[in-house]
Amino acid sequence: MRSALNGLLVLDFTRVLSGPYCTMQLADMGARVIKIEQPGTGDDTRAWGPPFVHGESAYFLSINRNKESLTLDLKHPRASEVLAPLLAKADVMVENFRPGTMDRLGLAYEQLSAQYPRLVYCSISGFGQTGPRRREAGYDAVMQAEGGLMSITGSADGQAYRLGVAISDIVSGMFAAQGIGFALLARERTGKGQQVDIGMLDSTAALLTYQAANYFATGVVPGRLGNRHPTIVPYETFEAADGEFVIAVGNDDQWRRLCTVIGRPELGTDERFATNRTRMANYDTLRPLLAGVLSRRTRTEWVEDLRGAGVPCGAVRDVGEVLADPQLAAREMIRSVEHSIAGAIRVTGVPIKLSETPGAVRTPPPLLGQQTREILARDAGLDAAVIDELVASGVV
Numbered sequence: 001m002r003s004a005l006n007g008l009l010v011l012d013f014t015r016v017l018s019g020p021y022c023t024m025q026l027a028d029m030g031a032r033v034i035k036i037e038q039p040g041t042g043d044d045t046r047a048w049g050p051p052f053v054h055g056e057s058a059y060f061l062s063i064n065r066n067k068e069s070l071t072l073d074l075k076h077p078r079a080s081e082v083l084a085p086l087l088a089k090a091d092v093m094v095e096n097f098r099p100g101t102m103d104r105l106g107l108a109y110e111q112l113s114a115q116y117p118r119l120v121y122c123s124i125s126g127f128g129q130t131g132p133r134r135r136e137a138g139y140d141a142v143m144q145a146e147g148g149l150m151s152i153t154g155s156a157d158g159q160a161y162r163l164g165v166a167i168s169d170i171v172s173g174m175f176a177a178q179g180i181g182f183a184l185l186a187r188e189r190t191g192k193g194q195q196v197d198i199g200m201l202d203s204t205a206a207l208l209t210y211q212a213a214n215y216f217a218t219g220v221v222p223g224r225l226g227n228r229h230p231t232i233v234p235y236e237t238f239e240a241a242d243g244e245f246v247i248a249v250g251n252d253d254q255w256r257r258l259c260t261v262i263g264r265p266e267l268g269t270d271e272r273f274a275t276n277r278t279r280m281a282n283y284d285t286l287r288p289l290l291a292g293v294l295s296r297r298t299r300t301e302w303v304e305d306l307r308g309a310g311v312p313c314g315a316v317r318d319v320g321e322v323l324a325d326p327q328l329a330a331r332e333m334i335r336s337v338e339h340s341i342a343g344a345i346r347v348t349g350v351p352i353k354l355s356e357t358p359g360a361v362r363t364p365p366p367l368l369g370q371q372t373r374e375i376l377a378r379d380a381g382l383d384a385a386v387i388d389e390l391v392a393s394g395v396v
Contacts, residue, residue: 003030004357011093012036012067013074013087013107015043017140017166018124018200019096020063021173026092026180027066028350030360034375035064039071039396042368053342056365061345064365065092065337070376071369074105076395083107085380087116092180096124099134109195109383117238120183121192124374128199137241140202147204152211155226158292204371234258237316238291240299244316247306252276257309262293339364372396 008031012023020035020043027033037043045060052058055111072082087093093112095102095104102123109121123129126138144150149167173184179196184232187193205212211222214230222230227246229235234255237244249255251273256268267273267289274281286373294302298317306313315321328334333349342364376382376396390396 002357003028003359004354005029005031006031008091008234009086013097013102014124015096016045017063017169018172018176018198019094019394020045020292021170022092022122022124022176022180023067024063025173025177025352026252029352029354030357030359031092034371034379035067035069036072036074037069037368039073039298039369039394042069043069043275046368052343056339056342061339061342061365062347063118065361066363067366068371068375069366069369070372071073071396074107074374076393078393078395080106080392081377082380082390082396083384087119089379090116091184092120092122092126094122094180098137099123100126113193114193116193117192118187118191120180120187120196121198122176122183122198123346124172124198124200128202129195131199131374133201139165140169140200143200145206147201148208148211149204152222152224153294154224156224158224160224167207168204169202171207172198172200173298175203182363192314195314197228200381231280232276233283233286235291238294240294240297240302242298242300245299245303245316246316248312250312254311255279258306258311259395261305261309261311262290264289264293280281286358325370335361337361337364340367369396 005026008026010026010031010036012019012033014020014035015037023033023035032349035043040363041047043060043064046057048059049057051148053061057073057099070082072079080160095107103111107181107368112119112121124134125134127133144162144167145160147168150162154161154162166291175199178195183194183196211230214222222312225281227237232248232250235248235250237246245271247258249258255276256265259265259268269288270276275277301313305369322328323334328349331349331353333351334346335349336346338376339345345364347361349361352359376387376390377384382390
């Protein structure tokens with residue numbers, strides 16, 4: 001079956017995480033993605049490690065499958081000889097340089113949109129293309145801090161924590177792919193491309209959702225609550241006899257079922273705890289009551305019984321446990337692909353399941369410049385002698 005984006009050509013000027021994560025999503029859905037990298041070094045993450053797999057960065061391998069690699073020195077005077085024919089064919093280009101960089105390279109949106117009006121041009125940056133901070137660089141840890149996430153992550157009496165994944169980078173890449181999809185749909189109707197402007201601070205602030213709504217409603221700045229939910233009780237981690245697990249009671253019926261399972265049915269009708277509003281008001285009394293009971297059995301026993309009663313819950317699993325889950329295997333969320341140097345590598349699969357035009361993990365992450373000559377010949381229309389000259393002069 002054809003994938004949803006078959007036939008689309010994407011020029012990928014991105015590196016590190018937000019941009020490559022965006023273009024990986026497009027490539028997974030069938031777009032042809034040409035990753036343009038600096039000769040000799042390439043994407044910064046090619047050198048990030050350990051761990052390395054036979055010299056290949058595990059970080060780079062995680063987010064660059066299904067792409068082709070073209071090495072090109074964008075600062076070289078002859079770079080335009082390579083880029084012009086590619087841009088003429090491209091549907092999408094994605095870049096995540098600091099605002100102003102593409103202007104200096106002669107690749108600004110205003111310049112390219114005039115020459116290639118159907119081009120969808122996506123820019124990902126720390127603070128977006130407008131506003132007083134647009135020239136500042138964006139880094140995930142900084143965005144988690146300045147975007148408010150760290151202020152609400154961590155124990156109530158402890159220090160702020162960043163999430164264990166680069167969530168600001170990742171969500172910016174997700175919003176970028178979403179914006180590109182919207183722009184391509186609009187182009188089908190108007191025949192004209194446009195710029196997709198993604199700011200990491202914007203993307204991070206958008207994640208605040210109900211925390212922002214709570215602040216707008218009350219004027220009270222949300223604080224850190226550990227694993228506790230700010231408006232639902234009980235909705236947090238508890239210690240079983242052998243480890244942590246989560247209970248996520250979403251309504252009063254689930255609360256009464258929980259009380260029955262733990263052998264304390266009277267708590268379900270106790271006026272202090274009968275509704276979520278009263279459970280919130282009496283949290284400091286309720287929490288120790290639950291903790292005392294839940295510590296007496298293993299998490300496996302509790303999870304089995306609670307799930308059987310329709311109470312949402314789950315063990316706090318480590319990464320190894322998650323990746324061994326048969327559910328992920330059944331959903332093709334762990335895939336294997338053969339890399340020419342690293343050998344057989346496993347990667348996470350495609351989370352978006354389309355019934356008629358599915359995405360897929362088809363090819364391994366490319367070696368630096370692996371498809372350079374092929375792209376120059378097939379897509380740029382250059383003959384072997386010219387390609388040899390470009391290689392010798394350091395353009396590619």
